[in-house]
Amino acid sequence: MVYQNLLVENRGRIQYIVINREGKLNALNKDTLFELHIALADALHNAKVGGVIITGAGPKAFVAGADIAEFEGLDIETARNLAHENQKNIFNFIEQFSKPVVAAINGFALGGGLELAMACHIRIASDNAKMGLPEVTLGLIPGYGGTQRLTQLVGKGRALEIIMTADMITAAEAYRFGLVNHVVSQDRLISKAEDILQKILGNAPLSIAAAITAVNAAGQTDINGFDVEIDEFAKCFGTEDFKEGVSAFLGKRKSAFKGK
Structure with a gap:
């Protein structure tokens, strides 16, 4: 498949998936989500792929959220269907993936971007990363598993504070809260993700x-x-x-x- 919004490359036993909408801070529109499902399904069924690294193009953002323009005009039922389908096809699909998936978080990981990272099995952040769930500033709440996974990772009190204040937290705070596994410099982000994944791939x-x-x-x-x-x-x-x-x-x- 020729991807319009992703850069997908297999090197050795690792599939690299780069969200490639740098001009939009890699926001997740419906086409990107569709392509992401296709790329992940390909990795799952490709016996040569042992694990996946997901990151965002450029130094500014992992994924700065969903494409809010696509929310305009939705009603209760279409919004329910949107959340259900995307949770099933992307976020739950990643969480239940039988091969390890590592998020390499560079820059902003907000809203759906943080939800994407939280669905991955392991999260590595660059020291310039900023994370948050700002949905309440739009009259919404996280809809792609954010309320559930954030609570599991950082606890109820911190999850409620992060969601209800809509504040961004730094990479250092995310590490202290247990939201990310490691924080490294920007130039070491991918190599750190690779090092961890290679250790995993040496096991059964x-x-x-x-x-x-x-x-x-x-x-x-x-x-x-x-x-x-x-x-x-x-x-x-x-x-x-x-x-x-x-x-x-x-x-x-x-x-x-x-x-x-």
Whole structure:
């Protein structure tokens, strides 16, 4: 597919997805969201891809939010459908992705941009990053999972303060709150994301997928996360990777996992 709003490149086992609307601070319009789903689905079904890095074009913004012009004219039902479809096709899709997804946050990550970053499994921020959920200044609230994921990451009190004040927080504050995993200089942002992803890719792919499933279960109220962990733990014993991992450990050699 020829992308109009993304730059997509596969290098080694990493797929790089760059939101490429720099003149609009990489705002997420409907076409960009559609392309993002296509790119992610391609990564998911491409056996050569082990993980994904998502970032924004240029030094000013990761994603500065949704394209607000597209909200004009929506009514209650069309807004409900918009939030439902985008949560399912993009934000929940990323969170439940069976391959690791790392957000490399450069500059502004606001509104839908912060929601996109929070859906990723790991977040790395450059030291110039500014994050926030300013939807209440528009008479809205976050609609792509922001109220839920921010609460899970930073706690109820901080989530309510960030959402209700609409204040932006710095990268250092985001790190202190637990919103991002690491803060680095701008020139080290992608290399830090690559370093972490490469470490993950050295481990058993099916175990990584199982870990994502089990950890995600911790944030769900309709299922027992401990039961999910037990099931995922048990299923690992039926994989070739488990046999290889044990054999390599006992033989004092490096494992050669195949994702089977």
